[in-house]
Amino acid sequence: MNDLLPGDIETWQHVEKLARDMFGRFGYGEIRTPMVEDTALFVRSVGEETDIVGKEMYTFEDKGGRSLSLRPEGTAPSARAYIEHSILNQEPVTRWFYIGPMFRYERMKTGRYRQFFQIGAEAYGAKEPAQDAEIMDMVAQFLSALGLKDVTLNLNSLGDEACRPAYHAKLVEYLQAHRAEVCAECQARMDRNPLRVLDCKNEKCQAIAAAGPNVLDFLCEPCRAHFGDLQRKLTALGIPFVVNSRLVRGLDYYTRTVFEFVAAHPALGTASTVGGGGRYDTMMKGLGGPDVPAVGFAMGLDRLVLLLKETGQAFGAPVDLFVAVADEGSHDAGLALASRLRREGLHVAFDTRGGSLKSQMKRADKTGARFTLVLGEAERSSGKANLKPMAGGDPIPVALDAVAQALRALPSAS
Numbered sequence: 001m002n003d004l005l006p007g008d009i010e011t012w013q014h015v016e017k018l019a020r021d022m023f024g025r026f027g028y029g030e031i032r033t034p035m036v037e038d039t040a041l042f043v044r045s046v047g048e049e050t051d052i053v054g055k056e057m058y059t060f061e062d063k064g065g066r067s068l069s070l071r072p073e074g075t076a077p078s079a080r081a082y083i084e085h086s087i088l089n090q091e092p093v094t095r096w097f098y099i100g101p102m103f104r105y106e107r108m109k110t111g112r113y114r115q116f117f118q119i120g121a122e123a124y125g126a127k128e129p130a131q132d133a134e135i136m137d138m139v140a141q142f143l144s145a146l147g148l149k150d151v152t153l154n155l156n157s158l159g160d161e162a163c164r165p166a167y168h169a170k171l172v173e174y175l176q177a178h179r180a181e182v183c184a185e186c187q188a189r190m191d192r193n194p195l196r197v198l199d200c201k202n203e204k205c206q207a208i209a210a211a212g213p214n215v216l217d218f219l220c221e222p223c224r225a226h227f228g229d230l231q232r233k234l235t236a237l238g239i240p241f242v243v244n245s246r247l248v249r250g251l252d253y254y255t256r257t258v259f260e261f262v263a264a265h266p267a268l269g270t271a272s273t274v275g276g277g278g279r280y281d282t283m284m285k286g287l288g289g290p291d292v293p294a295v296g297f298a299m300g301l302d303r304l305v306l307l308l309k310e311t312g313q314a315f316g317a318p319v320d321l322f323v324a325v326a327d328e329g330s331h332d333a334g335l336a337l338a339s340r341l342r343r344e345g346l347h348v349a350f351d352t353r354g355g356s357l358k359s360q361m362k363r364a365d366k367t368g369a370r371f372t373l374v375l376g377e378a379e380r381s382s383g384k385a386n387l388k389p390m391a392g393g394d395p396i397p398v399a400l401d402a403v404a405q406a407l408r409a410l411p412s413a414s
């Protein structure tokens, strides 16, 4: 679990702001659900046999003897809220997004934490491939607005309750025949959750999985049509994708479409999947709610920030102006000027300790201020001062009672 401190937090805030803006454009409203839920919610939706529920949940008993869990993901809590607030009675199609911490007791690796943040979205009420395409378009536009390039969309269909059982049976039969050749973990997966063998990172397991039955060969006609139509829509929207029939994702609730956005960035190692999701048309009913189809995704905020840093796009705190004082007698006037400019909306830094002008200028450098204004006796009596651009360049004369206007007239001041 990480502490997020100033210096890093600005990049986090930038990503969150962009997400809120982009998801708003697509009509998604923000929801905030509690960080703890009944353990049963995750067992019934994510699935008892998944790694997340089977091994990674922080589960505890509260004083009332109830089994609660820190949420390991956001889709089940959103579905719970959708059911609890009878949203279907209010509107046929609902679009929600969330940003917040998730908790999984995972093994430590680069880009993998036990408290991590996800940005996710869910669209309820539309079973059509257009909804899948729209949500992928939203992720693609978001990643591109962040300036992330080299991100590939992987796509697959897992079929539905009509065609999946036949595939499942064939896969188990095939894997049993190769039991001795796969890793120990896959031997256990084979019995509990055979689909997971398909995304094992072990090369030998990958080769065996690749030579096994292909889920796409088993799709029934409606699932095949849905998947075909989705691909046509993505092409029409100009969103490149790769069909990857081994993509299954680790949760039990997916039907038909699954997808992942994968970054080609070596620094992330195995953590290069920035986000993924899929369709889950039966989950809501399984939780005792209405029969409502849904599609959603979640992205790892921690990984997006890592990627932005890797590609040199981290953000610093914005400081418009550093107010320095030339002499002790100007310190109160400096404090008052900084106060007034802050009231006028500027980000202003001021050294409350006073000290020599040289040490204040050092502070100004450290804060990353765009301009410094030195206030001394001469400036106070004339009512005029200079804005010194910290990146170099000529000083800009200003009247002390018009500093905010002058700074705003310069490019990119707040």
Ligand code: AMP
Pocket (backbone or CB within 6 Å): 073, 104, 106, 111, 112, 113, 114, 115, 116, 117, 118, 249, 250, 273, 274, 275, 276, 277, 298, 299, 300, 301, 302, 303
């Ligand atoms: P999942 O809910 O497992 O499909 O994960 C969706 C996204 O959340 C992943 O692609 C990651 O970007 C992120 N994520 C999942 N688990 C972790 C973790 N333990 N630490 C950091 N990010 C994670």
